[in-house]
Amino acid sequence: MAPTTSNPFAEITFKLKDRYKWLKTTTIFASLFCLSILLSCNSSTDPESPEEEVIDPVDDPVESVGAALNYRNHCGGCHGQNMSSFVEREWTYGNSSEEVVQSITNGYTDNGMPAYGATFSEQEIQELTDYILTEIEGKTLAMLEEENPDLSGLISSDDLSFRLETLTDEIPGVPWGLEQLPNGDILVTERGGRLFLVQNNGVLVEVTNLPDIVSEGQGGLLDVIIHPDFENNSLVYLSYSRANPNNGSQLATAVARGILSGNSLSQVEIIFTALPYVDSGAHFGSRLVFDNNGYLYVSVGDRGRRDTYPQALDNAIGKIHRIHDDGQIPTDNPFYNTSGAVNSIFTYGTRNPQGMSIHPETGAVWEGEHGPQGGDEINLLEAGDNNGWPVISYGINYDGTTFTDLTELDGMEQPVHYWTPSIAPCGMTFVSGDFYGNWRNDLFVGSLKFEYLHRLKMNGNEVVGHEELLDGIGRVRDAQMGRDGYLYLVVEGPGRLIRLVPEQ
Numbered sequence: 001m002a003p004t005t006s007n008p009f010a011e012i013t014f015k016l017k018d019r020y021k022w023l024k025t026t027t028i029f030a031s032l033f034c035l036s037i038l039l040s041c042n043s044s045t046d047p048e049s050p051e052e053e054v055i056d057p058v059d060d061p062v063e064s065v066g067a068a069l070n071y072r073n074h075c076g077g078c079h080g081q082n083m084s085s086f087v088e089r090e091w092t093y094g095n096s097s098e099e100v101v102q103s104i105t106n107g108y109t110d111n112g113m114p115a116y117g118a119t120f121s122e123q124e125i126q127e128l129t130d131y132i133l134t135e136i137e138g139k140t141l142a143m144l145e146e147e148n149p150d151l152s153g154l155i156s157s158d159d160l161s162f163r164l165e166t167l168t169d170e171i172p173g174v175p176w177g178l179e180q181l182p183n184g185d186i187l188v189t190e191r192g193g194r195l196f197l198v199q200n201n202g203v204l205v206e207v208t209n210l211p212d213i214v215s216e217g218q219g220g221l222l223d224v225i226i227h228p229d230f231e232n233n234s235l236v237y238l239s240y241s242r243a244n245p246n247n248g249s250q251l252a253t254a255v256a257r258g259i260l261s262g263n264s265l266s267q268v269e270i271i272f273t274a275l276p277y278v279d280s281g282a283h284f285g286s287r288l289v290f291d292n293n294g295y296l297y298v299s300v301g302d303r304g305r306r307d308t309y310p311q312a313l314d315n316a317i318g319k320i321h322r323i324h325d326d327g328q329i330p331t332d333n334p335f336y337n338t339s340g341a342v343n344s345i346f347t348y349g350t351r352n353p354q355g356m357s358i359h360p361e362t363g364a365v366w367e368g369e370h371g372p373q374g375g376d377e378i379n380l381l382e383a384g385d386n387n388g389w390p391v392i393s394y395g396i397n398y399d400g401t402t403f404t405d406l407t408e409l410d411g412m413e414q415p416v417h418y419w420t421p422s423i424a425p426c427g428m429t430f431v432s433g434d435f436y437g438n439w440r441n442d443l444f445v446g447s448l449k450f451e452y453l454h455r456l457k458m459n460g461n462e463v464v465g466h467e468e469l470l471d472g473i474g475r476v477r478d479a480q481m482g483r484d485g486y487l488y489l490v491v492e493g494p495g496r497l498i499r500l501v502p503e504q
């Protein structure tokens, strides 16, 4: 299938914060080329020209302009454009100027924090540090919430008007996955390692007796899903990062299940571990979906070891797995009889898949994954597919260098859609049911980087249009259809559970 990409020149509005509203940018494309291009694209250029950044004349010093743009282009995608990940942070490596400079220069690549020592000069790193520390001074998450755009009224999209209903804005930490129970209550994971039940009245109840979860880097408690026959067996499935029982610094993406009774899980058992354990806190994936035949799919990221694992079938990393509800391996899996292969593998060559959804009509498994810098992908998965990472990619390294010149190769699948530059796609869902009119069967993908909901308008398996909804809402971690027919989101900064209610 021919890949499509959203218009890279589409206008986006830069909403760092009020003070920087003037830093309206007309393209994210040009912004990748950073300061040099920015400074040459000054106010003498045509403000409508899509290729150029426009900086309104203001009396802020040039270095804060450069730092603000560097932050936006290089950091905001992971740390929040409004710096939500730094506000009220419990700093791991310290928040003195020297310590922050160290963090930025050397990174913590094993935990998903790139090193920028080769990307920026010492002065740029110092300016970036000053900029961050100044911006977050005295800020609270509650203040960030007030800075969020007002989305309380009627919102018009191309085909539908709707309102947002916030069920709770009290989810602590980073909400990551959500799943509605048949009685209407909603399970929400918090990456730090807690599972909450959000009751119909908005009250948050913590669910206890979870497996041993390690919250480090991008890991922690990740997705949650219930068994298709939950009404009879009360089984809840969790994906999370698990420590090697013999070496606590090594982690793996794992899946556990347990019986939910009241506010507690019982008979908790680990049914899947994506081996080997790796000394890294990066790229765990991971989403869980059941298909219409009751098979459970588990998406697993490359654990930051792109050259070692995703293309080899002898390990479970950088793969989508297909298992039975109890962890047993279906004998009709594509590599079940391949000698030396991990037989749970359904597809391979995957980077960091944080989105997965079953197509409401075809029943096929679709996956969304983060590219590096550029090259985020949506893939339609078929048994045995090689999705190409890292041999083919539309992305480049975080420091601007390339790792492959290839975007296509025989024997490797093309994405249905890719984004360059990245939007950092997280949870995603097809809209199904009767509530949403023309949204039906379209794919909705949360963007961590630009803090909106991306609608891929679909015609069958083809992307025929795009719409950006809820601009500025916050980092959208998950989007899921509820059993009540509504579309739900969990969003960061502060942690909110939100329902989209179409206007009758």
Ligand code: HEC
Pocket: 070, 071, 074, 075, 076, 077, 078, 079, 089, 090, 091, 092, 093, 094, 095, 100, 103, 104, 108, 111, 112, 113, 114, 116, 128, 216, 217, 218
């Ligand atoms: C791809 C995602 C990603 C990008 C891009 C990124 N970071 Fe990070 N950053 C992380 C993660 C994950 C951590 C946590 C690492 C850990 O806990 O070991 C982190 C940690 C940090 C820390 C240390 C925080 C602490 O608790 O001590 C600083 C400072 C930081 N990042 C600054 C930046 C800056 C500045 C940029 C942009 C130049 C940036 N980061 C870009 C993912 C990212």
